Amino acid sequence: MNKSQPVERRAGAVSNGLPFTGRASRAAARHPWRTFGLWVALLALAYLAAGTMSLTASPGTAGTESTRASDLINERLRQETPPEEYVVVESQTATADATGFGEFVDELVAELRGVETVRSVTSYRDGGEGLVSGDGHTVLIPVTLTGDMAEAVDAAGPVVEVVNAANGADGFRVTTVGFGSVEGEMSTLLEETLQQGELIGIGVALVILVVVFGAAVAAGLPVVLALLSIFVAAGATALVSNAMEMSNFVVFIITMIGLAVGIDYSLFIVQRFREERALGHEKVEAIATAGATASRTVFFSGMAVAIALAGMLIMPDATFRSFAVGAMLAVAATVLASLTLLPAVLGLVGDRINWLSIPFAGRRGRPGPAGRGAWDAVVRGVVARPAISAVVTGVLLxxxxxxxxxxxLGSVGISSLPDDSESRHAFDVINREFSEGVLTADIVIDAPRIDDPAVTEAITKLTASLEGDGFFGEPGLERNEAGDLALLTVAMPGDFSSAESRAALERLRGEYVPDAFDGVDGDVYVGGPTAETVDSVATQRHYLPLVFTFVLGCSFLLLLVVFRSIVVPLKAVVMNLLSVGAAYGLLVLVFQEGIGASVLGFREAPVIESWLPLFLFAILFGLSMDYHVFLLSRIKEHYDETRDNAASVAHGLRSTASIITGAAMIMVAVFAGMASGDLVVFQQVGFGLAVAVILDATIIRMVLVPASMELLGDWNWYFPGWLEWLPKVNIEGSRKQVPAAGQAAPGALPGAVAEPAASGR
Incomplete structure (x- = not known):
């Protein structure tokens, strides 16, 4: 280095030329109020955009038979399908023919008919048939609402209020079930889960951050930035929701991913800044160095996560696409905050980041002589027997x-509601006391002329098959005015995701329809809740290889360019697949098999939510890449300097151990908080993510990574000459330090930070 350079440049920690992340961090640190102004404007725009969010309860899967059936009904039979509610009235003592029972039902029906969103009410007192149970103690009151299915939740709200007011009066139990009431209850539970998950996740994260940083101000900063990133991502998602169909679960995904990734990314950058200040570097240059190193790693890690999430965009399912968009926007907002807002805050507060220090926190683990730390002991034990370590951990995974x-795979449906759910109770009573149930299979016949004798004969034959099946209820037939479309609706009792319902659908599609319409000029499509679930699962299985190939291939190429090694990305892909596979297996073990479910506070379910495996793969692969990028970047940095593989592995683990462990614990806390709610689907999501992160941060990183790197030695960094044309990307930057006497060595544990220099506030 030219000795005529200013000392500030030499101690500024970055060699000739800052990468763009370093330049962005330096600019934000030098002009914090300008950066704050831009972020205030961004938050204001996000607030305005949030009010335009348009979400769908059950977005369909494009191109499936059930979707085609639904489209034909909406386009050529009904302009709108009115939602329905099924009110159940029960008495332990009285029967429907008793005077008191009849008067209670009449009064309830009158109140329901007075609700503005109610189109019609049917009662056994008005001559309705099949509305009284066999023992007479239960009656069913079908209620047809105004509007269409998109307005079902709002339309059902006043009905639910009337039902709740009548429930318990005069000894009668009154409950209701329908699309609107169920979706409304799920939305309420979702909000409660989000609030509870945020409280648990943020609370535990703050404790961990205090332990890592040893200062309350430093601990609170990552949480605040994560929350701001979530707000911006939600606003951006709201704008996108006006251009494409979005699932109402996307808010849950944004919150969960935003908290986990946002806190982690800020954690790495703040810690690096404090290290640079402890080495005596001037404030702005310490921020620039953190930007050129930790922020640069965050940027590439964000790219790895985004690539994995982008795999879900391949799916023709609006649920996956909305999850991908929401999660990618959450990661993008987090990276943007890490590169701009965080450096601005650090530039403004300077060493006040260490205010409100906590005694005995953040100072433990001060390094002693090289090779005597706890992580060195772990590495020594693993590398002493690398083959055994690799085989044992591989077999375990x-x-x-x-x-x-x-x-x-399936949809947990109404069974995902808690045991004390009123909607679930009504659903169970209807299936037990009334053979028709509340769910249907919708058989759409699209023919040039529905009144053609061949078509009429086919419909008659199909109806006879359904009536003789024993599972299906009584069919009902509708025709459109044009005479070219008919809808044969048949009740399917029980939960739409049950094995019995799936088997009945298979008989309907595979036997009854082909047999009845063989040689008939027309097309037949079977829709309904069971068909939609089965079609969704089939679509996912069809696209799964393509999604896996895309995510694995793109991740491999990114790591190949970043680390300039063929072996390192191959191992990262294999190890991440092992952790994802183990998470899948434990998910099945706990929820399907019920092993340990009650101990963990979860509810057993007969199926794993159909969208969950692919969603978990994309999220987990991206998050797993995070740790590999952070760890391997430190190993690669040291290897380039020393060409000593064993020492580089020890250095990488030692220099990232406490910070990655803290980051993993924060992610686990966030995911566990989200799994603490009452909805089974979110219990499955939170548990699957938490387990995979634990496996990745312990067995994978502590044992399998060092064991495999010891076994392969310098072959870890094999890079054939014919690939030299690939661009060279130094993910950690290139730091040249001039530490003063008595300062911490560059390889010191992140948790062992000396007192920062007093200058540069």
Whole structure:
């Protein structure tokens, strides 16, 4: 280095030329109020945009038979399908023919008919048939609402209020079930889960951050930035929701991913800034160095996560696409905040980041002589027997993944509601006391002339098959005015995701329809809740290889360019697949098999939510890449300097151990908080993510990574000459330090930070 350079440049920690992340961080630090102004404007825009959010309760899967059936009904039979509610009135003592029972029902029906959103009410007192149970103690009151299915939740709200007011009066139990009431209850539970998950996740994260940083101000900063990033991502998602169909679960995904990734990314950058200040570097240059190193790593990690999430965009399912868009926007907002807002805050507060220090926190783990730390002991034990370590951990992970072979995909449906749910109670009573149930299979016949004798004969034959099946209820037939479309609706009792319902659908599609319409000029499509679930699962299985290939291939290419090694990205892909597979297996073991479910406070379910495996794969692969990028970047940095593989592995683990462990614990806390709610689907999501992060941060990073790197030695960094044309990307930057006497060595544990220099506030 030219000795005529200013000392500030030499101690500024970055060699000739800052990368763009370093330049962005330096600019934000030098002009914090300008950066704050831009972020205030961004937050204001996000607030305005949030009011335009348009979400769908059950977005369909494009191109499936059930979707085609639904489209034909909406386009050519009904302009709108009115939602329905099924009110159940029960008495332990009285029967429907008793005077008091009849008067109670009449009064309830009158109140329901007075509701503005009610179109019609049917009662056994008005001559309705099949509305009284066999023992007479239960009656059913079908209620047809105004509007269409998109307005079902709002329309059902006043009905639910009337039902709740009548429930318990005069000894009668009154409950209701329908699309609107169920979706409304799920939305309420979702909000409660989000609030509870945020409280648990943020609370535990703050405790961990205090332990890592040893200062309350430093601990609170990552949480605040994560929350701001979530707000911006939600606003951006709201804008997108006006251009494409979005699932109402996307808010849950944004919150969960935003908290986990947002806190982690800020954690790495703040810690790096404090290290640079402890080495005596001037404030702005310390921020620039953190930007050129930790922020640069965050940027590439964000790219890895985004690539994994982008795989869900391949799916023709609006649920996956909305999850991908929401999660990618959450990651993008987090990276943007890490590169701009965080450096601005650090530039403004300077060393006040260490205010409100906590005694005995953040100072433990001060390094002693090289090779005597706890992580060095772990590495020494693993590298002493690398083959045994690799085989044992590999067998454990494969064993944990084995149960996934028995994974049953479906939709948990109404059974996902808590046991004390009023809607679930009404649903169970109807299925038990009334053979028709509340769910149907919708058989759409699209023919040039529905009144053609061949078509009429086919419909008659199909109706006879359904009536003789024993599972289906009584069919009902509708025709459109044009005479070219008919809808044969048949009740399917029980939960739409049950094995019995799936088997009945298979008989309907595979036997009854082909047999009845063989040689008939027309097309037949079977829709309804069961058909939609089955079609969704089939679509996912069809696209799964393509999504896996895209995510694995793109991740491999990114790591190939970043680390300039063929072996490192191959191992990262294999190890991440092992952790994802083990998470799948444990998910099946706990929820399907029920092993440990009650101990963990979860509810057993007969199926794993159909969208969950692909969603978990994309999220987990992206988050797993995070740790590999952070760890391997430090190993690669040291290897380039020393060409000593074993020492580089030890250095990488030692220099990232406490910070990555803290980051993993924060992610686990966030995911566990989201799994603490009452909805089974979110219990499955939170548990699957938390387990995978634990496996990745312990077995993978502590044992399998060092063991495999020791076994392969310098082959870890094999890079054939014919690939030299690829661009060279130094993910950690290139730092040249001039530490003063008595300062911490560059390889010191992140948790062992000396007192920062007093200058540069």
């Amino acid at each position: 494969v064993g944990a993944a084995t149960p996934l072979l028995g994974m049953n």
